[in-house]
Each structure stands twice: as structure tokens, then as C-alpha cells.
Amino acid sequence: MSERIPKGAVVLLAALLLCAPPFYLDAFWLRIGLFSMAAAIGAVGLGLLTGTAGQLSLGHAFFLAVGAYGYTWLAGEPGPGLPTGLAALLAVRLAGAAGGLFSPVAGRVRGIYLGVATLALVFLGHHVLLTADSVTGGFNGRSVPPLSLGGFSFGDDGGGLVVLGVPFGAEERLWFLGLALLAGTWWTARGLLRGRPGRALAALRDSETAAAVMGVDVARHRASAFVVSSMYAGLAGVLLALAFRRVVPDYFGLALSVDYLAMIVIGGLGSVAGAAAGAVFVTALPLLMTRYADQLPLVTAPGTTEGGVGPTEAARYLYGAAIVLVLLYAPDGLTGITRRVRTRLRPAAPAPAPATRPSASAVRTKEPTP
Amino acid sequence: MTAFLDSILTGLALGAVYALVALGFVVIFKASGVLNFAHGSLLLFGGYLVAVLHDDLGFAGALAVSVLATAALAGALDRLLLQRGDPDPKAAHVQTIVTIGVDIVLLTDLSRRIGGDLLTLGDPWGDSVTRLGSVTVADSRLAAIAVSALAIGAVFALFRYTSWGLSLRAAAEDTEAAALMGVRLSRVRMLAWCLAGALAALAAVFLAAFPAPGLERTTGQIALKAFPAAILGGLTSPPGALAGSLLIGLTEALAAGYQSELHVLGEGFGDVAPYAVMVAVLLVRPTGLFGARGAARV
Numbered sequence: 001m002s003e004r005i006p007k008g009a010v011v012l013l014a015a016l017l018l019c020a021p022p023f024y025l026d027a028f029w030l031r032i033g034l035f036s037m038a039a040a041i042g043a044v045g046l047g048l049l050t051g052t053a054g055q056l057s058l059g060h061a062f063f064l065a066v067g068a069y070g071y072t073w074l075a076g077e078p079g080p081g082l083p084t085g086l087a088a089l090l091a092v093r094l095a096g097a098a099g100g101l102f103s104p105v106a107g108r109v110r111g112i113y114l115g116v117a118t119l120a121l122v123f124l125g126h127h128v129l130l131t132a133d134s135v136t137g138g139f140n141g142r143s144v145p146p147l148s149l150g151g152f153s154f155g156d157d158g159g160g161l162v163v164l165g166v167p168f169g170a171e172e173r174l175w176f177l178g179l180a181l182l183a184g185t186w187w188t189a190r191g192l193l194r195g196r197p198g199r200a201l202a203a204l205r206d207s208e209t210a211a212a213v214m215g216v217d218v219a220r221h222r223a224s225a226f227v228v229s230s231m232y233a234g235l236a237g238v239l240l241a242l243a244f245r246r247v248v249p250d251y252f253g254l255a256l257s258v259d260y261l262a263m264i265v266i267g268g269l270g271s272v273a274g275a276a277a278g279a280v281f282v283t284a285l286p287l288l289m290t291r292y293a294d295q296l297p298l299v300t301a302p303g304t305t306e307g308g309v310g311p312t313e314a315a316r317y318l319y320g321a322a323i324v325l326v327l328l329y330a331p332d333g334l335t336g337i338t339r340r341v342r343t344r345l346r347p348a349a350p351a352p353a354p355a356t357r358p359s360a361s362a363v364r365t366k367e368p369t370p
Numbered sequence: 371m372t373a374f375l376d377s378i379l380t381g382l383a384l385g386a387v388y389a390l391v392a393l394g395f396v397v398i399f400k401a402s403g404v405l406n407f408a409h410g411s412l413l414l415f416g417g418y419l420v421a422v423l424h425d426d427l428g429f430a431g432a433l434a435v436s437v438l439a440t441a442a443l444a445g446a447l448d449r450l451l452l453q454r455g456d457p458d459p460k461a462a463h464v465q466t467i468v469t470i471g472v473d474i475v476l477l478t479d480l481s482r483r484i485g486g487d488l489l490t491l492g493d494p495w496g497d498s499v500t501r502l503g504s505v506t507v508a509d510s511r512l513a514a515i516a517v518s519a520l521a522i523g524a525v526f527a528l529f530r531y532t533s534w535g536l537s538l539r540a541a542a543e544d545t546e547a548a549a550l551m552g553v554r555l556s557r558v559r560m561l562a563w564c565l566a567g568a569l570a571a572l573a574a575v576f577l578a579a580f581p582a583p584g585l586e587r588t589t590g591q592i593a594l595k596a597f598p599a600a601i602l603g604g605l606t607s608p609p610g611a612l613a614g615s616l617l618i619g620l621t622e623a624l625a626a627g628y629q630s631e632l633h634v635l636g637e638g639f640g641d642v643a644p645y646a647v648m649v650a651v652l653l654v655r656p657t658g659l660f661g662a663r664g665a666a667r668v
């Protein structure tokens with residue numbers, strides 16, 4: 001372990017690498033990055049709830065919607081028209097409050113039942129988004145006012161901001177906002193997971209009775225896991241709204257909730273890095289497949305009428321298959337795979353990974369068949 | 371009064387079809403502890419087979435093939451994908467998420483085949499109606515009630531009188547003890563999945579029959595409404611699924627029938643009313659109306 005590169009250097013290098021794209025890549029890639037960052041923030045929140053606290057939630061899309069619509073209404077017209085920074089902050093609080101309002105259910109209902117109960121949030125929420133026209137704009141949604149902090153606008157203000165010879169439009173500016181928010185999310189979530197609350201939640205997941213005996217306040221922790229997770233979802237919703245520049249009800253359906261569940265499962269339950277990696281995978285895959293449809297075998301370009309598999313469909317096949325394969329063959333997801341690869345690559349490891357099978361000669365007795 | 375009776379009959383017919391789907395959820399959950407999110411696409415698969423085959427085989431033949439094929443698909447899904455790995459209790463959650471992945475793949479494939487079409491299933495009821503006093507009912511709805519009652523009766527008889535039913539109940543009670551008594555868990559499980567698949571294919575026929583326009587790619591989403599029905603009754607209780615389904619069917623029909631009185635809640639509230647009822651019930655009884663109260667063993 002002693003020859004490892006110091007951790008600070010790794011973090012610094014990663015930060016530098018993440019700051020580079022706006023200077024080299026065009027808007028298409030930046031948008032993929034933005035959506036991935038927003039998804040990562042939301043996925044970290046769901047990972048906290050489902051991966052660490054063990055509460056299955058299919059209602060994440062609802063809390064994303066609260067964040068996105070909350071910001072749009074609070075900052076926009078019709079609406080109070082608050083300063084946009086304040087509106088973003090309040091939207092996150094609003095999502096947290098929505099999670100808190102659900103806590104009577106979340107505190108009592110368990111396991112699969114909770115999963116289906118949260119499903120209700122998505123459907124009821126979608127209904128409200130469609131019917132409360134004056135706030136949400138109904139079926140067609142609303143356009144999102146750009147965020148501006150201290151006079152600096154994160155939209156296309158036509159000011160012609162140029163940094164190092166690169167004109168900075170909305171995507172470039174939002175990229176750095178997204179990075180800052182993601183870094184904050186990462187840092188707070190790791191703090192939560194490694195500190196007392198994280199241990200209490202993990203204890204709850206493994207056995208509620210045992211956790212209660214150890215002095216964990218079961219109902220309070222279950223409820224607060226929901227609130228914190230909804231606040232991350234709200235923040236992700238705000239960032240998504242800013243990136244999309246328009247919010248529509250149909251985006252926040254059950255499919256979105258399932259996407260977030262897929263992200264944390266593919267990434268590996270209970271890990272912040274895994275949730276972020278899963279978010280990038282699930283978000284970027286369909287966008288990339290659509291873009292490069294004409295160069296992929298077996299995939300037809302969008303718009304062609306002849307039979308064959310379109311890029312969106314191909315992405316959905318891959319994505320469904322990825323969920324199944326990851327869960328069957330690598331239940332701890334991408335994090336588990338990297339961990340295994342790392343153990344293999346490090347020859348000085350004290351013990352071989354338990355996953356490696358003993359060689360045939362080492363097997364002396366036939367194992368009893370289960 | 372006529373409007374009220376009309377809503378009640380519609381609700382019963384809807385509830386009967388939901389019961390076929392919800393019973394599938396319950397049978398699968400009892401046998402394997404998994405909530406099958408792929409049920410909607412299994413249902414769509416059954417309906418699609420009937421739509422494709424009814425020209426060549428006739429409606430009855432197509433339905434028979436479809437029921438068997440859907441049962442086989444569900445059984446294969448359980449045997450080949452879900453029964454891998456060790457049967458520890460935590461695995462049920464993981465397997466539940468596996469069914470989400472399976473659903474995405476199946477649904478994508480079926481939607482691609484169906485496209486924007488409306489497929490007819492060639493059912494014998496067509497758009498004929500029957501007058502019962504002052505109320506007019508579609509024949510397909512009466513058939514839905516009758517066939518569902520027969521199918522559900524048969525399933526309950528299976529539970530009660532066959533050795534498979536006994537094994538299933540024993541396995542649901544205590545998996546380990548059942549295995550020690552010689553119950554072949556994997557086979558009991560697989561048969562439960564087959565049964566649920568068959569019920570889903572049957573439900574598809576009535577969901578696509580008049581007054582619905584036909585089978586669309588969104589037909590499978592109706593299985594999502596059977597979620598509240600199954601949860602409401604308690605996921606471990608077949609009679610609960612029946613009661614929950616009727617309650618959900620009636621709620622939906624009444625909310626749609628009295629929409630003008632309920633316009634405060636917005637247009638199309640009938641579609642989401644089942645979820646509101648479910649949340650209200652779960653607040654009072656967290657494991658549903660007839661669900662097993664979980665007792666923690668220390």
C-alpha cells in the first residue's frame with residue numbers, strides 16, 4: 001500500500017481533467033456531461049436511501065419533479081419571481097419537505113410494500129403536474145428561467161464571455177455549476193455515509209431490531225433518510241431543469257424512477273462512486289447510441305422506416321440486459337468489478353480474492369451438492 | 371341510479387380482470403418473495419400472441435397457445451434467470467430488480483413489433499351488448515366477470531386441494547422446513563410463475579376487448595394498476611388480492627363515472643384514484659388489509 005500515489009494528487013488530477021472538457025468539446029458532449037452530472041447527484045441520493053438504508057424507492061422521479069418545477073415556479077412568471085439563487089435553494093428545501101410529508105408512510109411501510117407505495121407518488125405527482133396548469137403549465141410544461149448568481153448568468157446572455165479563447169455559452173457555464181454541485185454532493189454524501197448517520201442507516205438495513213437495541217431511533221432515521229434523499233433529488237431536478245431549459249410532466253414518469261434504480265444497481269449499491277458511475281452509464285448510453293447509430297452494426301439510423309432496431313431501442317435492450325447481467329454475475333456492480341480488477345492487478349496483495357476458484361488439483365473432496 | 375349501477379358493473383368487470391393480474395403477483399410473491407415487475411410485459415406478450423395467431427388458429431386455439439406460451443415464458447424466466455445463485459432471503463430484492471431489467475427488454479421488443487398499431491384479438495363477443503333492466507352492459511364485460519370467476523375459483527381449488535398447493539403454502543410459511551420435508555422448492559416456484567403467466571395472458575384478452583379499442587403497446591401498463599390491488603389486499607393473501615382488485619376496480623369506475631362531481635381533483639382522476647386509496651390503506655395497515663403481520667424474531 002505504501003507505494004500508492006497520494007490521495008490529494010489523485011483528487012487534484014481528477015478535478016483538472018473534469019474542468020478541461022468545456023475548452024475542447026462541443027455542446028453535444030457538454031450536454032451529455034451535464035445530464036450525467038445531474039443524474040449522478042440524484043443517484044447518490046437514491047443510493048443513500050435504497051443502497052445504504054435499504055428502503056426500496058420507485059418515487060425518485062417525483063422528488064426530481066418537485067425540485068425542477070419548484071425552481072421554475074419560484075423563479076418564474078407566473079410565480080413569486082424570486083431571485084433565482086434563492087429559488088434554487090428553496091426548491092431543494094421544498095423537495096426535502098415533500099420527502100418529509102411522505103415520512104408517515106415511509107416510516108411504517110417496509111420492503112416491497114414501500115416500493116409500490118412510492119410508485120403512487122409518481123402517478124399522483126404526474127396527475128398534479130398535468131392538472132395544476134397555473135403552476136406547472138399543464139401538458140406543455142414551462143420554460144425554465146436561467147440561473148444567475150451575483151450578476152453572473154448561467155444562460156446565454158449574449159454577453160460574449162470568452163475564457164482562454166473559448167466562447168462561454170450556457171453549456172460551458174452550467175458545466176462548472178454542475179461540477180461544483182456534484183463535488184458538494186459527493187463530499188456531503190461521503191461524510192454522511194462514513195459518519196454516525198451512515199452507520200445507523202446500514203445497521204437499520206441489516207436488522208431493524210438489532211439497530212433499535214443499539215440505540216438507533218428507527219422511525220426518525222428512516223424518515224430522515226427519505227428527506228435527505230429527496231433533497232439530493234430536488235437538487236438534481238433543479239440542475240436538469242436548467243440544462244433542459246424546459247420542464248414537461250411526461251419526463252418525470254415511472255421510467256425515470258426505474259432509470260435511477262438501474263443507475264445505483266449497475267453502479268453498485270451503497271457506494272457514492274458507484275452511483276455516479278451508474279448515472280453516467282445509464283444517461284450517456286442512449287444519447288451516444290443515437291448519435292453514432294449509422295456507424296453501429298445491427299442498428300438503423302433514426303427516422304428510417306425499414307425494419308430493424310432503432311438506436312433508442314438498441315439502447316433500451318442493452319440497458320435492460322445490463323441490469324439483468326450485472327445483478328446475476330456481478331451483484332456488487334461496477335464498484336465490485338473495479339475492486340476485483342484492482343485486487344488482481346496488485347501482486348503484493350496479502351490474500352487472493354475469495355472470488356477466485358481453487359484450481360482443479362486443489363479440490364480434493366467433491367463438494368456436497370446443495 | 372342507472373348511472374350508479376352502470377359504474378358498479380363496470381367496476382366489477384374491471385376488478386375481475388385486475389384480480390387475474392393481482393393474483394399472479396400474489397402467487398409469485400408467495401412462492402418466491404419476488405414482486406414481478408415484468409408482469410405487464412408478460413401480459414402484453416400473451417395478448418400479442420392471441421392477436422397474431424387468431425387468424426390461423428381461431429380465437430380459442432390462439433388463446434390456448436398464448437396461455438401455454440406465456441406460462442412457459444414466465445416459468446423459463448424464473449428457472450433460467452431468477453433461480454441462479456444462492457437462495458438467501460436478501461436475494462428476493464435483487465431478483466425483483468432483475469425483473470425490472472427483464473421487463474425493459476421484453477417491453478422494448480414487443481413495442482417495436484406492435485409499433486403504433488391497434489391489434490384486434492378476434493374475440494367472439496365483438497361489440498354486442500346485453501340489456502339488464504335499465505342498464506346496458508357490453509357482453510365482453512360479462513364474459514370478463516364469468517371467466518375471471520371461473521379462473522380464480524380454479525386457482526383457489528389448486529391452492530386448497532392439490533399437492534402443489536400444499537407445497538406452495540408450506541414453502542410460503544417456512545421455506546427451510548418445507549425443503550426438509552421434501553418439498554422441491556425450485557419446481558414449486560417455477561409452477562407458481564407458470565400459473566401467474568397463464569393468468570396474465572387471460573387478462574390480456576379482456577383488457578383488449580370491447581369497449582377498449584384493441585391491444586396497444588401500452589396495454590401492459592394496466593398491470594401497474596394491479597399493483598395497488600395486490601398491495602391493498604396484502605401481498606401474501608390470495609383472497610386479499612381478490613378483495614383489493616374489486617375495491618380498486620370499483621374506485622376507478624366510480625371516480626370516472628362521477629367525474630363531473632369530482633372535477634376539483636382534475637380530469638382523469640379515475641386513473642390515479644387507485645393509488646390514492648392504496649396510500650390511505652397502507653397508512654392504517656402497513657402490510658395491507660389481509661397481509662401477514664411481520665413478526666421480528668430476535
